[in-house]
Amino acid sequence: MTEKKPLRLGVLVNPFAGIGGALALKGSDGAKIREKALAQGAQKLAKDKMTKALTVLAESEAAVQIKTVAGEMGADSCDQSGLPFEVIFTPANKQTEAQDTEQAARLLIDSGIDVLLFAGGDGTARNICNAVRDKVPVLGVPAGCKIHSGVYAVTPSAAGQVVALMAKGELVSEMEGEVRDIDEDAFRAGKVLARHFGDMRVPAELSYIQAVKMGGREHEELVIADIVAHVLEVMEDLPEAMFVMGSGTTVAAIMEHLALPNTLLGVDIIKNGELVASDVTAQTLLSLTQTAPTKLVITVIGGQGHILGRGNQQLSPAFLHRIGKENMLVIATKQKLQQLEGRPLRLDSGDSELDALLAGHLQVITGYHDKVLYPVV
Known part of the structure; x- marks a missing residue:
């Protein structure tokens, strides 16, 4: 480990x-x-x-x-x-x-x-x-x-x-x-x-509210709805920005709210609530975001806590270097983070210099105007 x-x-x-x-x-x-x-x-x-x-x-x-x-x-x-x-x-x-x-x-x-x-x-x-x-x-x-x-x-x-x-x-x-x-x-x-x-x-x-400990599908859906509301607010504040939507069901919930087709195991690009491109390649992603302010929306993938290198290899080191850590919106429920039992989030971008740059503590959006700081290796 x-x-x-x-x-x-x-x-x-x-x-x-x-x-x-x-x-x-x-x-x-x-x-x-x-x-x-x-x-x-x-x-x-x-x-x-x-x-x-x-x-x-x-x-x-x-x-x-x-x-x-x-x-x-x-x-x-x-x-x-x-x-x-x-x-x-x-x-x-x-x-x-x-x-x-x-x-x-x-x-x-x-x-x-x-x-x-x-x-x-x-x-x-x-x-x-x-x-x-x-x-x-x-x-x-x-x-x-x-x-x-x-x-x-x-x-x-x-x-x-x-x-x-x-x-x-x-x-x-x-x-x-x-x-x-x-x-x-x-x-x-x-x-x-x-x-x-x-x-x-x-x-x-962090003060845990009772609902966080209860679990259950209904509660999980409410928490994800809060996360969606937070990200949508960020999008509304940045109508000229490209939002690169990564893999995973939590990201998919944002696309569903916007009534946009979603590539569950791929990467899509949206701008001002409209779909720009679906299931893009690494090169297409670089090309389409070259001149626009860009935010990346990603979530925790799999039981080991990966946020890069599992199902989102289209997010190339060149792209991640260009947007920087400050433009990454990492989203996850507190329950999902608790299931890691203290293990850090993981990076496997294929670029050791980039992984070192992104390591440390990342801000994770866990609800509406609710964030936690979580370690990353």
């Missing part, structure tokens, strides 16, 4: 997060505020909160491969937790600024991490959002004076627990978390002016 690879975890700390809280400075944004806080004897606690999260992760004995930033921006916390790590960036400034956080986040993403764990407050979340957007899931360890954003775990320990679940291959939901921040100058004047700055992908502990 193929073994799961360790979760590739990025660790990033804003050392100055929360430094103005105990001194009633109403935040930590701005070099002058940090200098004032340090002059008054403020302690930097963000790295300790990251250490607490990483210690929970270490105690779980889950397999992780950590990449981080030198010193207080991550390495110190990793060292104190006892987890091995690799430093990929050393900031030039001793008193790090927002640009250091953003540069570090970009370098961590470029290094191939599956998820980014960061410690800070709302200002840090804004910096992370500027660098990350929706490239990888992120999870915040709360360490700031103000936490209005929805990208943080409730406690540092909870953050460690969620990452441990991911590393062990448990079903972990993915949600959209808002990044919000207030105007600190207005806050010091007694006004709370919170703004929405963006959204990021956030892993969250």
Whole structure:
């Protein structure tokens, strides 16, 4: 049996997060505020909160491969937790600024991490959002004076627990978390002016509803209908995009809803609700999607959890390289994922470089606006 690879975890700390809280400075944004806080004897606690999260992760004995930033921006916390790590960036400034956080986040993403764990407050979340957007899931360890954003775990320990679940291959939901921040100058004047700055992908502990455990044909059909509704909404939002429909009965349910003929053991192409081509070859697929934005809709094939290389060889490495991981819509019910009993999804594209690129954790659509993160090898 193929073994799961360790979760590739990025660790990033804003050392100055929360430094103005105990001194009633109403935040930590701005070099002058940090200098004032340090002059008054403020302690930097963000790295300790990251250490607490990483210690929970270490105690779980889950397999992780950590990449981080030198010193207080991550390495110190990793060292104190006892987890091995690799430093990929050393900031030039001793008193790090927002640009250091953003540069570090970009370098961590470029290094191939599956998820980014960061410690800070709302200002840090804004910096992370500027660098990350929706490239990888992120999870915040709360360490700031103000936490209005929805990208943080409730406690540092909870953050460690969620990452441990991911590393062990448990079903972990993915949600959209808002990044919000207030105007600190207005806050010091007694006004709370919170703004929405963006959204990021956030892993969250999955709460199973009773229906998921019940099983049965009627329930399965309802869940698939929810998945169909989610994919159709994506299609409506992208009328100019080509949607490449892979093999399998879950994909077939989408075609059935659109009243389009479906190739159960082949690949079809649709655009704006209309059939463009049926049962295409690898070369035809490349040709028809060459100039159009393209999304691929695939599901889990067979009992071993294959998503590529079983019944969909028309999805050539050249095609998959071109569309990228971010344009793959993987759909499956939670029941189907649970039947894998923790085994990862499998790739067999025929291109080892592509398989390595797609490995890690994939977002799987499991219902209407319901997604989980699942490991892939």
